[in-house]
Amino acid sequence: MDFIYGLPIFDGFSSIVIVVDRFSKYETFISASKVYPFEQAARLFLKYMVKYWGVQNIIISDRDTKFAGRFCNELFKLMRGVKQPIRVHLRMLPVEAACTKCDCDRAGKRTKKWEDRKHGDVNFKVNDAVLAKLSGILHNPYHKGLVLIYEGSFKVLKWVGIMAYRLEFPSTIQAHPMFHLSLLKLYHQDEEKLDRGKSHQEPIGVKASYNKEVEVIHAERSIHRVGQWPRHEYLVQWKGHP
Incomplete structure (x- = not known):
């Protein structure tokens, strides 16, 4: 998180609060009318960052430790007021829903592509x-x-x-x-x-199926082997054969 101030005034804004995600490098630029103290900076961070991205584990800023401590205390105080932790656990953040939908769509298209190669109408x-x-x-x-x-x-x-x-x-x-x-x-x-x-x-x-007809069965025996089903054998007299 960084602050840029002293810019030419445009639409009543002369400063920019920049927040960059460390992993995705996604940048968020927040317009500000002046250099905000930690109370106003915490409100802007809650409105434009926590609302869409959730609570960050680590916040790195170029300001001193006093500003960072006061900023975090004010941010957590505002979050307790809106019960943000409860809402985080009860629902999915908008950015998470968008990323999940994109991943599901991409996986579905990839699966359909390989399935269509092997199957057709x-x-x-x-x-x-x-x-x-x-x-x-x-x-x-x-x-x-x-x-x-x-x-x-x-x-x-x-x-x-x-x-x-x-x-x-x-x-x-x-x-x-x-x-x-x-x-x-x-x-x-x-x-x-x-x-x-x-x-x-x-x-x-x-x-x-047999092409012969049984006339009489003379004998029968069962052969038992360890670990196998018993096998039955018959001594058969076929009709018309010796």
């Missing part, structure tokens, strides 16, 4: 071939590194609501056919080599 039509992400929906006994992220392709049967689609699943896949848009991806088939990109591994969630 994607809409599927009926009978389109899509890939579905089944790894996060169905139970998978294998490690996630050994399982395909997207399975398919599947045909789109219906557009449900705004962000969901109904797919046509074969009878061997035990999964609900409704999928959110974020779990689908358009399937691009290679026209020259139709088998390129197709996986020969069965999708997760496929229920066991």
Whole structure:
């Protein structure tokens, strides 16, 4: 905080009280009619600084220690009169609200910028071939590194609501056919080599099916191992086979 006096009179003011924030270097110039004693300087400081910036922890001035002590005593006396400490704890200062809003807006724009790079407006039509992400929906006994992220392709049967689609699943896949848009991806088939990109591994969630019919079960046993679920084995006689 500094004082400049002896300036040409303009609009009845001939002095300036300068207050500079030590960290942000934000400057505040307060017009004054003359060189104010500590009482008037404290009133100006309360009106133009404490009102918008709150109570400062450290105030540095070029005046002597007597002026600084009297200035601080007068400032705290005025603050007790307006109950400034209570208002500081009950609400946010205007400058804090403005800075917080700017930071939130900046963070939101930055997040939107990076999100838009990876996502766009994607809409599927009926009978389109899509890939579905089944790894996060169905139970998978294998490690996630050994399982395909997207399975398919599947045909789109219906557009449900705004962000969901109904797919046509074969009878061997035990999964609900409704999928959110974020779990689908358009399937691009290679026209020259139709088998390129197709996986020969069965999708997760496929229920066991046999092309033989059981005639009789001769024996059954359970294998128990430490730390594992018991495994059941059956001795089966297939119909039409020895």
